[in-house]
Amino acid sequence: MSFSVNRNDKLNVFVEDLTHDGSGVAKVDGYPLFIPGALPGEEVSIQVGKTLKNYGFARLLQVTKASPDRVEPPCHVFSECGGCQMQHLSYEGQLVQKRKTVRDVMDRIAKLPHVPVHPVKGMDNPWRYRNKSQIPFSDQNGKVVSGFYRTRTHHIVDTDICLIQSHEADDLMTMLKHELHAMGIDAYDERTHRGMLRHLIVRKGRATGELMVVLVTRKKKFTQKDAAIALIKRIVPDVTSIMQNVNDQKTNVIFGDETILLHGKPVIVDSIGDIDFEISARSFYQVNPEQTEVLYGQALDYAQLTGNESVIDAYCGIGTISLFIAQKAKEVYGVEIVPQAIEDAKRNAELNGIDNAYFEAGAAEVVIPKWYADGKRFDVLVVDPPRKGCDEELLNTILEYKPKRVVYVSCNPGTLARDLRILEDGGYRTQEVQPVDMFPHSSHVECVVWLEI
Numbered sequence: 001m002s003f004s005v006n007r008n009d010k011l012n013v014f015v016e017d018l019t020h021d022g023s024g025v026a027k028v029d030g031y032p033l034f035i036p037g038a039l040p041g042e043e044v045s046i047q048v049g050k051t052l053k054n055y056g057f058a059r060l061l062q063v064t065k066a067s068p069d070r071v072e073p074p075c076h077v078f079s080e081c082g083g084c085q086m087q088h089l090s091y092e093g094q095l096v097q098k099r100k101t102v103r104d105v106m107d108r109i110a111k112l113p114h115v116p117v118h119p120v121k122g123m124d125n126p127w128r129y130r131n132k133s134q135i136p137f138s139d140q141n142g143k144v145v146s147g148f149y150r151t152r153t154h155h156i157v158d159t160d161i162c163l164i165q166s167h168e169a170d171d172l173m174t175m176l177k178h179e180l181h182a183m184g185i186d187a188y189d190e191r192t193h194r195g196m197l198r199h200l201i202v203r204k205g206r207a208t209g210e211l212m213v214v215l216v217t218r219k220k221k222f223t224q225k226d227a228a229i230a231l232i233k234r235i236v237p238d239v240t241s242i243m244q245n246v247n248d249q250k251t252n253v254i255f256g257d258e259t260i261l262l263h264g265k266p267v268i269v270d271s272i273g274d275i276d277f278e279i280s281a282r283s284f285y286q287v288n289p290e291q292t293e294v295l296y297g298q299a300l301d302y303a304q305l306t307g308n309e310s311v312i313d314a315y316c317g318i319g320t321i322s323l324f325i326a327q328k329a330k331e332v333y334g335v336e337i338v339p340q341a342i343e344d345a346k347r348n349a350e351l352n353g354i355d356n357a358y359f360e361a362g363a364a365e366v367v368i369p370k371w372y373a374d375g376k377r378f379d380v381l382v383v384d385p386p387r388k389g390c391d392e393e394l395l396n397t398i399l400e401y402k403p404k405r406v407v408y409v410s411c412n413p414g415t416l417a418r419d420l421r422i423l424e425d426g427g428y429r430t431q432e433v434q435p436v437d438m439f440p441h442s443s444h445v446e447c448v449v450w451l452e453i
Contacts, residue, residue, distance in 0.1 A: 022085030069093030126440030319345030389415030
């Protein structure tokens, strides 16, 4: 006789696994329940919440038998904030779990149980690693709050400290919050579309120490800007750049279209390995540069360049991987659909004196066939798509032209596994997978994969 799981039931269960977003998984007569805060191997008491046809959700009431990998989260808002999902799991345990996540999708989705998945490359110090913070501000019952959103909501969890962002971001977040009303600046109210300050963006160059502060405001006219500039310079006297971004739309999107220089320079500079990058207010740039060097170094190893190869970098962004590869390749051709990113890539190539990297704006599945039609031939293709994975047309393009080697950099193991299955069916053979921990204490894991035709 099957057991029926109902809302508000209180149950004692054994946690078997973790989901991709860090929730524990327990099964009651085969029915999966997802339990935030529970860890594999634990015996826990829960209260059932929402139930759907094939799975449900439950609230953790008590851990009756704890995992040996359970630790006390050092962040005082960990249980509320949506930024981290795994602070209650030891860092060593996080790396083991992330490898298991990759192994599971390689077996289940890619159907590649024989392909090696190496241990995750983690950090020696997995704290204060983020070089970019996007901090929302709001006015709640007359009090200015700032911090980070609660999971799956736009409710701000108010805090003065985030252990994965820079100390400068902490200081700016705290001081702006406490002095905003004194400067005559109202925090933005997302419901009424009133107020001035929407977000504080802080970007820091790890290698250079240069700092950019961006104030995202609802209106362009900012009469208190001199007071805001003075406050920022008092908190971080050596600030390199202070910018204002104007977003007058009633939207959840952070940035608006117009960015104005208030103080200093419009860019900061950071380095990954021997390559310098100019970073503007809206540039895409990896948020963990220490691990980015590890990630791109692995991609370079898998590319196995001798100096004679022509390489395609699909989804090249501002040229970060392209310029890394250009140091070892005969030539690199980068393609990216965002024109501003291509302009940034060209400027970064010029900044570093690299003359064998070429960039073109457009969809990869359109630009790559044009290159081949122009007589160009490529030995290696590097692809670093967004979380949704490769566009189907790009996969078809890869299979049509068949560069000998593909290096696939992924931020989503599920879509990676899906795409690997397609490439395998088209004649490629996956050699190995190297996971890299770009976001400690979150459930995310990046991978670098080597394929050969």
